[in-house]
Amino acid sequence: RWLVDPESSMEMLRLAALENNAVPGADYRYLWIPGDPRSAHEPGRPYRAPFAVAKDHRISQTFPIGITHTTPDSYYAVDIAMPIGTDIYAARGGLVFEVASTNFRGGMDPERDGAAANIVRIMHDDGSHAVYAHLNWNSIRVRPGDRVERGEYIADSGNTGFTTGPHLHFAVLINRGMRLESVPVVFEGPNFVEVVPATGNTLVAY
Template identity: 35%
Template sequence: MFKRYVLLLFIIVSCSKEEIRPSYISIKSNNDSIYVNLLNPIISTAFLKIENKLTNQTQFLDFTKPDTLTILKFHKTQIDTSDIFKNYNFTLNFGASSIKTYDSLYNYGLPFSKGKRYRVLQQQNGSFTHFGPVSRYALDFTMKIGEEVCAIREGVVVFVKNDSDEGGSSKKYKSKANNILIYHNDGTFSQYAHFKQNGIIVKKGDSIKKGQLIGYSGDTGQATEPHLHFVLYKPTINGLNSIPYILDSIPSQKYKTGLIATNK
């Protein structure tokens, strides 16, 4: 019987709550000027979204590597520092703010070792949790805790969460899923989620080969049974959106719930 679970929602480095300062934004005063500075820690492409709530204007700043720079400057007579986060929202996102093309014909590998076979737990566009722009094209395989998880494509690790030992069906566990985000050279990203505690064996900055062992499956985060969740993302001005792809020479949409996939 199909056991339902709740999809991990990707946690973007961001801040949109009023009057809360993101960790990557600092304010400094020098003589008569106030400087708003960005410390961008993302090692892949990234962009900062600046929303001016007074004028309803939005600005995008793109980066190709980590950087520190001044993004806004005011005279002290123009604004009080306490009003900056009332008047502006800052959101730092993975990926470029505009990506026109990517390698839609790339043949991704199955996310597990040669000779292994696993059942699709929930297909793309699944009615339970695989809907909406973030998760529409996610796929999930039932895996016991400790099964080998392998990279579906070469790339660079840009985010790792590996310390959680918590999981369950409640929404309070949503942020507890151990997961990896990998950046690919065409500007896309792949995410793998629900690893066991300390089950991820790669770290931020590592270059990954297709088929490489990256960790061991688990049951962390908001889930009712052990499984692997993975998804391919295209960056947009609203964040990372899931996209379809070719998986082991088969369009990912054809991996229906209950299908057994074998890595030959």
């Protein structure tokens, strides 16, 4: 295994030169998982609700009542119901390392819709990263390599991928033994109080 630092490169494999008239060919497989497996989730302060200040939206699903959040990478995810086209802001600053923006439909067919969500992934300085999913078609305003600040506008919400209705899927993930696992998050409330997300509650952005 290799650990590659952000915004850097590393030579991992070199093929020897062929001799004589040998037919060239190679067979290889690889797996990459974002994040530092040695990291600990240390955000420093509560996360900013990922929409406009003074706006509020209902939490439609989160731990421990997670009907579709049954895998390690979604267990502590927070689904926030909101109309398509709602402005989405970074809940924490970091480095954008993955986006998908060309999907235009959503539904409940796992095979057709499971991998069809538009997303933004932002790496944090502690080695964790946030995923913002089900974003609207062609609405993403950042690209891999961009550094974004907390509260920066990054995209519009949508209804793409495996979804029962328009919402934002927000999760913070860490690399645990070459597997992504979600971690519990708290949001910032009035006077910097910590707000623990709960299904059915209304979340306000401060």
